[in-house]
Amino acid sequence: MKGSKLTIKHQVTIPRDVRQALSLKAGDQVDFAIENGRAILTRVDESDMEWARFIQTQMPEWSDPHEDTYWADL
Structure with a gap:
């Protein structure tokens, strides 16, 4: 170690x-x-980063901290 x-x-x-x-x-x-x-x-694989960037542009609510707070208890 x-x-x-x-x-x-x-x-x-x-x-x-x-x-x-x-x-x-x-x-x-x-x-x-x-x-x-x-x-x-x-x-992190670069293809994973490309997918994450695509998702952020197509679904900005997935990166919204207000949404994270709303769904935090699930």
Whole structure:
């Protein structure tokens, strides 16, 4: 297991072997998930980003924070 120190700006450096294993480079998008008290880092595929951008343009209500608040209890 690799570690990294959290900076005052709440940033961390992803260790080189982790970056290499996920084929990460500067500017890549990553996702975080919490499962059983652990954070999981996943590289976002560019085709997923294209789909997300398309959805945001076609269905802007999906990115509306007011909608998120409305549906939060479901």
